Every structure is written in C-alpha cells, then in structure tokens.
Amino acid sequence: MSNAAVITPVGGPTLAQERRLVTAIPGPRSQELLDRKASSVAAGVGHTAPIAAVAAGGGVVVDADGNSLIDLGSGIAVTTVGNAHPKVVAAVQAQVAQFTHTCFMVSPYESYVAVAETLNRLTPGDFPKKSALFNSGAEAVENAVKIARKYTGRPAVVAFDHAYHGRTNLTMALTAKAMPYKSGFGPFASDIYRAPMSYPFHDKLTGPEAAARAISMIEKQVGADNVAAVIIEPIQGEGGFIVPADGFLPAIVDWCHANGVVFIADEVQAGLARAGAMFASELFGIVPDMVTTAKGIAGGMPLSGVTGRAEIMDAAHTGGLGGTYGGNPVVCAAALAALDVIEHDGMIERAQQIGEILLGRLRALQAGDPRIGDVRGAGAMIAAEFVDPATGEPDAALTAAVAKECIAQGVIVLTCGTYGNVIRFLPPLSIGDELLNEGLEVVASVLAAH
Incomplete structure (x- = not known):
C-alpha cells in the first residue's frame, strides 16, 4: 500500500490516493448491486471490474464497500484529465x-x-x-x-x-x-x-x-x-x-x-x-x-x-x-x-512521463519473461501482448487470468486485442507516480504467480 496523498475534487469526496482492500472483490455491497444488475440490466451489457463504484478521482476508484482500486483504465480512456476534475x-x-x-x-x-x-x-x-x-x-x-x-x-x-x-x-x-x-x-x-x-x-x-x-x-x-x-x-x-x-x-x-x-x-x-x-x-x-x-x-x-x-x-x-x-x-x-x-495544464507532458514509466517497467518485465511477446504504445497508452513462448501463439487464457487477479488485488486493468491476449494500460493523467508504480508492481507479482 502507498502513502496516501489526498485530493479533494470539487463536488466530490476527499479521496486518499491509495490502494485499499477492506473486503474481497466484490464486497457485499458491490455484490448486491451486481445481483440487481443481473436481474434488471440486459445480459449483453457486461462489466470488467465486479465493483459498485461510488467515487473516483486522481488515480483511484472507490467502491461501495470502501475498497480503493488503482485505476489503470480511465473508463476506457475517457477520464483523461481525471475523474471529477475541479474545472x-x-x-x-x-x-x-x-x-x-x-x-x-x-x-x-x-x-x-x-x-x-x-x-x-x-x-x-x-x-x-x-x-x-x-x-x-x-x-x-x-x-x-x-x-x-x-x-x-x-x-x-x-x-x-x-x-x-x-x-x-x-x-x-x-x-x-x-x-x-x-x-x-x-x-x-x-x-x-x-x-x-x-x-x-x-x-x-x-x-x-x-x-x-x-x-x-x-x-x-x-x-x-x-x-x-x-x-x-x-x-x-x-x-x-x-x-x-x-x-x-x-x-x-x-x-x-x-x-x-x-x-x-x-x-x-x-x-x-x-x-x-x-x-x-x-x-x-x-x-x-x-x-x-x-x-x-x-x-x-x-x-x-x-x-x-x-x-x-x-x-x-x-x-x-x-x-x-x-x-x-x-x-x-x-x-x-x-x-x-x-x-x-501540462497533460501532454504528463502523458509522456507516464509512458516512460509504463514502458520502462513493462520492458523490464519482458526482459525476464518470454511470455511477454511485445510491449508497445505511446504516451499513456501502452500495452503488453502475451504469447506462448514455445510457439509464439497468442495466450488469451494467461491474459484473462492476469487481468482478473489484478482486479482482485485492487488494480483495474483492461484487456484488448483481436486475439484477446493484450493488457492495455490507460491510467488517468491525474495519477501520481507512486500509485502508478504500485499498480505495476501488482501486475508484476500477479504475472510471476501465474
């Protein structure tokens, strides 16, 4: 867990910038909402993280159970300037x-x-x-x-x-x-x-x-x-x-x-x-x-x-x-x-800084793990493609398992790719370096365990 910086979005709650797990994911309140979703929302509308979001800002999403997850998805690249930006x-x-x-x-x-x-x-x-x-x-x-x-x-x-x-x-x-x-x-x-x-x-x-x-x-x-x-x-x-x-x-x-x-x-x-x-x-x-x-x-x-x-x-x-x-x-x-x-407000420069961190950490992982076939992207839009090291074929199963476990450990990551074998990193540009690095440490530990 990181030392928690605090941001106060206008009109929103004070959010500690930390990964915090007080229940398993999903917690009971999130599960209640997911049960309601299953009975009232069309089955074709899926979800990636099994949580009920109640607040977000900086680099975190907070759920109804009080869990605080590091956000490396930005609502699929939407909250570029951060969630609930004061302006x-x-x-x-x-x-x-x-x-x-x-x-x-x-x-x-x-x-x-x-x-x-x-x-x-x-x-x-x-x-x-x-x-x-x-x-x-x-x-x-x-x-x-x-x-x-x-x-x-x-x-x-x-x-x-x-x-x-x-x-x-x-x-x-x-x-x-x-x-x-x-x-x-x-x-x-x-x-x-x-x-x-x-x-x-x-x-x-x-x-x-x-x-x-x-x-x-x-x-x-x-x-x-x-x-x-x-x-x-x-x-x-x-x-x-x-x-x-x-x-x-x-x-x-x-x-x-x-x-x-x-x-x-x-x-x-x-x-x-x-x-x-x-x-x-x-x-x-x-x-x-x-x-x-x-x-x-x-x-x-x-x-x-x-x-x-x-x-x-x-x-x-x-x-x-x-x-x-x-x-x-x-x-x-x-x-x-x-x-x-x-x-x-320096968002282009911030995206470049985030990209340097993402590329550096992911390429270091790649150097020691042949399952990471490619690391690519630009700015705060970086991906890792997973393959079977023996055949070079896409490894969608590993990709899905890593993404699921990252979310369970409090880090929201998204998958993509024609073959389902890519994890993409799209953090909000408002995320701090410490939180971003902690999220990547979780990804590394999950990958090492698979």
Whole structure:
C-alpha cells in the first residue's frame, strides 16, 4: 500500500490516493448491486471490474464497500484529465444552473460553437476547418463516413484489420473483431472493405512494405475510383494498441490524396493527449482530411466530434447532420474545461512521463519473461501482448487470468486485442507516480504467480 496523498475534487469526496482492500472483490455491497444488475440490466451489457463504484478521482476508484482500486483504465480512456476534475465539475455545475438543453438545431448556443472552434484549432492541418458535434465515438465515425461519401460521390469505405470503430450498424461493419462486437448482429452496412494493417510484431514488414500490400489490395479488390474514404486509428485501440511501422501511415495518406480519397483518422481513443501528443496523427507526421474525437474530450461526459477540411465538412446539405443531444450545452461546458486543462495544464507532458514509466517497467518485465511477446504504445497508452513462448501463439487464457487477479488485488486493468491476449494500460493523467508504480508492481507479482 502507498502513502496516501489526498485530493479533494470539487463536488466530490476527499479521496486518499491509495490502494485499499477492506473486503474481497466484490464486497457485499458491490455484490448486491451486481445481483440487481443481473436481474434488471440486459445480459449483453457486461462489466470488467465486479465493483459498485461510488467515487473516483486522481488515480483511484472507490467502491461501495470502501475498497480503493488503482485505476489503470480511465473508463476506457475517457477520464483523461481525471475523474471529477475541479474545472470540469465547476463548468458543469454552472451550465446546469443556466439550462440543460435547447437542441443546437433549434436554438444555438455559444458553447457548441466554442468547442468547434477549439477542435478546428487543435486538430492537425494548417487549413480552414469546420466541426460537427455528436454523442459518441461511433456517431462521430458514422457521420464522418456520411460526409466523405457526400463529398466524393463515391460509395466504398476502407477500414483495416484489427480496427475498432463502434457498435452501430455501420461502425460494426468497420470494426474487425467478431466477438463480442458483431456476432449475430448482422447483416451489416454495405460497401465496407478491409485492408491489411501494419502490425510489426506479427508481420515483420517495414511501413512502406505494409502500405504497398494494403494499397494493392484496395486497388485490386475495391478500385481507387470507388473509394470515398479510408479510415484508420493511427494507434489502434481495441485491436491491441497496434502501432504501425514507420512510413505506413504517410504512404496511405499519400495514396489517398493522389486518388481523391478522404483520409479519416479515428482519434477517439488515441487523441487529445492520450498518446503523448495532442493527436496521435502528429506522432507519424500525417495530416488527416477528417478527424473523429470522443472519449477524453469532455472529462467523462458524452460528447464526440468530427473535424475536417471546411470544403469536405460543408458537403452535407443543411439538416443532413445533427441529432437531438449532439453538442448538448452541459457536455460542451465540460469539454471546454477539459480541453483547457489538456492544452494548458501540462497533460501532454504528463502523458509522456507516464509512458516512460509504463514502458520502462513493462520492458523490464519482458526482459525476464518470454511470455511477454511485445510491449508497445505511446504516451499513456501502452500495452503488453502475451504469447506462448514455445510457439509464439497468442495466450488469451494467461491474459484473462492476469487481468482478473489484478482486479482482485485492487488494480483495474483492461484487456484488448483481436486475439484477446493484450493488457492495455490507460491510467488517468491525474495519477501520481507512486500509485502508478504500485499498480505495476501488482501486475508484476500477479504475472510471476501465474
């Protein structure tokens, strides 16, 4: 257990920054909620940590039994600036006291415009941009595809192996992994095609070689003149935190520009400081035509955006974009506060510092444990891929067992990967070094025991 620093989020409880286990996980109060969940919530809505959360902040999540767990998941990369960040809480409280909703399509308000202006300024590219706001990453992706199709007049969209873009019908078609995201939910949207991704740990190709393979497939099986958009996560999220080889993304972008294809960077998970840059695209020296954002954009409130070249964004006719809750004034207030924290309170630098700690500790483990086949990522978005050391085959069973036991010992970690053999580390950028290192010590001890 660490020495407990204390934070006091505005509007929230005082939370000791410590790992504290006063019951087994789950404790009786958490189990009571889980029993209620089982009888009242659809079975398809699962959960990773068997706890009833009652408070969170800094680098911890506290449950109804008084257990305090180290948070290395950030609600799947959402609470980037930390849970209940004082600036976000204050902004939400002030906006709720004014009005909670009018619908921007009925009577516009300043905060929506201000979020759009901020995204236009922050996203890569020195050219006129415009934005539209929605509720979720999947909505942002779906609308980006709509806009690209309208702009180009073409039907086809190319996504990549290991991609994750959401759970709506169109975005399930873009998502690669069948279970749990797609199985039994088809048929899916048409004119979606899949190209091979650069996955250096497995394919051993250089970036240009992997790009040539993907481009050849697109040209032969789809046809460049039919492609409206290519969409890709610069660092893939659910697929396993796959970092493409150097040169892969620039070659794909160049091909898109040469063929009138819109290049969409899905930055829902990797964007907004998470990968140690404002946008992961910057790490690869690419400038997308369109960028989708969500997750960390609003400090835990549901908001997403599509930002792109003004001429592309303006292709949709008036009334063709929108939604009742898209860019709700309360979440826009939260976003303006969260984006201000990200931009001006050292969040990018903090993500880089966290990445150095994660990479250092995990690579040290890897050096002594051949089951850790690869350690990769950027910023506070790092993963370890587990394999059978004798065969090199993915070891999903070990991955699941380690993650489960880490949670039982008070450290929330998440799994991912097409093969289910990756543990990903997504701590809030508000976590302290001591707490982060303690969480990694627990991971190391659990791994040693398996």
